Amino acid sequence: MYSHQITSDPVSTFRIQLFDMICALSTALDLLDPALGSHQKRTCLIAAQIARSMNIDDASYQDVFGAAIFHDIGAIGLADRLAMLEFEETDAHTHARLGAMLLSRFPGFSRYAPLVRCHHVHWDHGKGFFHENQGVPMLSHLLYLADRIEVLAQGKDNILGEAxxxxxxxxxxxxxxxxxxxxxxxxxxAQQESFWLDIFSNNLDRILMDIAPFDNIDLDLDQMLQFAQFFALVIDSRSHFTATHSAGVAITAETIASHLGMSALECTKIRMAGYLHDLGKLAIPSEYIERHGSLTPKEMARVRSHSYLTLDILSAIKGLEDVAEWAACHHERIDGSGYPYHRTGAELSLGARIMAVADVYTALTEDRPYRAGMAPLAVVRNLDELVQQGKLDHIVVAALKQHLPQIEAARIHAQEQEGLDLNDFWQLAIQAVNPMTQPMFE
Ligand SMILES: [Fe+2]
Ligand SMILES: [Fe+2]
Ligand SMILES: [Fe+2]
Structure with missing residues (x-):
């Protein structure tokens, strides 16, 4: 599912640090509920410091660090239905199970899945060796402790006084x-003041980076693409209404780019931009995204922040600047009527123009629960109109029209694949929140 061959371009110029990617994903997850702040990063710091003080071995240290920074990733599907802290109490093991399911889908993160699955298991005087008829990794108990310490420490303005x-x-x-x-x-x-002050430092990311077990590990291009695809799965797992959208935009943008003569490296990067373009939507209430009717002007204004937030998160990843720029510009229009920068004509790179066309094309053609996707001829008419109005690039739209059957087949295939990946996740998420509700995609 994640294979992708690159045949040309020196990839040595394309270096992304694993820590940057992990940190960005954790930041993106925090967008779900600002009240939660940097809960995952702070939990990670607490768990890592305890682990370091115990001199645990390198592999275990990496396990606990990686699992802690994503430990609540499974709350994504539940966050809008249950308050973020409530999910910890009502059925703590559900989000833990969902998180393990998501992580096990990405080869680079599957090692963290067992720890995340058990991160709310109580020790219970030794009974916590087992949970749901399976062995519990010992480090899950460290993760659980760190998580509870963070929850107790949250929001304390005199942390040393409360310690x-x-x-x-x-x-x-x-x-x-x-x-x-x-x-x-x-x-x-806990006797060290610095332990508590580090947790609430404004330089939390730097402190984490200093003790991260994967500092200076570079990702190769293939791993990068897998990572972006994993981000897309996380973004899309939140909503049935735009489910699989990122995968559709990614493949559409990549195919158009290849027909416009972009290099293999650029084509891969634009595919990444497709996977990541709606990352900022994690900050938008899913009720807005899923609404059938129109949004109020104030709600619409909030939605318009999402592409800026995409850039905000991705700009923290060194080496990913062009991907971040293309992704952030997917709502820009050539006549300046887009957002968030209102760039016009020459201010928009080819990558940004392709992203805009791929996003509109995918939105029109994909099925939504309340309507079927538009037929190709109607889509072409729509795109032509947008070109005539000066909103979309005529060369990009012409390339799409010229290769429409190939692009449409690739889009459908990519979205079906992602739908399959999401299906298990949704079945469990929906039944966990409301056992009477049937899954939508079977
Ligand atoms: Fe949790
Ligand atoms: Fe947590
Ligand atoms: Fe968007």
């Missing part, structure tokens, strides 16, 4: 909820 109370609360639950070995390591560490 003794937090330590006492945790110690009281040693053996019942938490593994005593980890509580002991935490109790020692």
């Amino acid at each position: 003794p109370e937090i330590v006492a609360q945790i110690q009281q639950l040693s053996g019942s909820k938490f593994h005593p070995v980890y509580v002991e390591a935490f109790s020692k560490l």
Whole structure:
């Protein structure tokens, strides 16, 4: 599913650090609920510091760091239906299971899935060795402890003043909820003021980077593409209404780019931009995205922030500048009527123009639960009108029209594939939230 061959272009110029990608994804997930702040990153820092103080081996350290920074990734499908902190209490294991399902779909992250699946299992005086008839990785208990410490520490404006109370609360639950070995390591560490102050530092990303086990690991192009595809799965997992949209835009943009003579490297990058273009939508209530009727002007204004937020997140990834720019410009129009920059004509790169056409084309042709996709001839009429109005690039639209059957077949195939990937996730998510509801895609 994730294979992609690159035959030309020196890829040595294309270097992306794994840490940058992981950090950006964690930032994107935090958009779901601003009240949650950097919960995952802070939990990661707490877990990592406890692990370091215990001198655990390198492989275990990488496991706990990677699992902690994404531990609530499964809450995406539930976030709009349950308050973010409520999900921890009502059925904690559901989001943990969903998170493990998502992570196991990406080869680079599948190693974190077992820890995430068990991150709310109580130690329960040793019964926490097993959960749902399976063994529980020991480090899940560290992750659970770190998560609870973060929740207790959240929002405290005098963290050093509150720290003794937090330590006492945790110690009281040693053996019942938490593994005593980890509580002991935490109790020692908690005596350092820096432990608490680091958690709430404005330089949290830098502190994490300094202790990250994958600092200076570069991703190759194929891994990069897999990563972007994983982002798309996460974005699309949130809504049935625009499900698989990112995959459709990605393949459409890549195919148009190849017919316009872009290099193999650029084609791959534009495919990434397609996967990532709606990343900022994680900050938009899914109720807006799923509404059949029109949005109020204020709601619409909020939706228009999403492509800017896409750039905001991606710009933190060094080496991905052009991908970030193309992705962020998918709502720009040649006559300046687009957003968020209102760029005109020559200010828009070829990549940005392709993204705009691929986004409109995919939105028109894909099926939504409330309507079938438009037939190719009607789509062509729509695109021609937008060219005449000076909104879309005529060369890009001409390339799309010339290769329409190939592009349409590729788009349908890519979206069907992603639909299959999302299906298990949705079935579990929907039934977990409302057992009476039937999954929409079977
Ligand atoms: Fe959780
Ligand atoms: Fe959490
Ligand atoms: Fe968009």
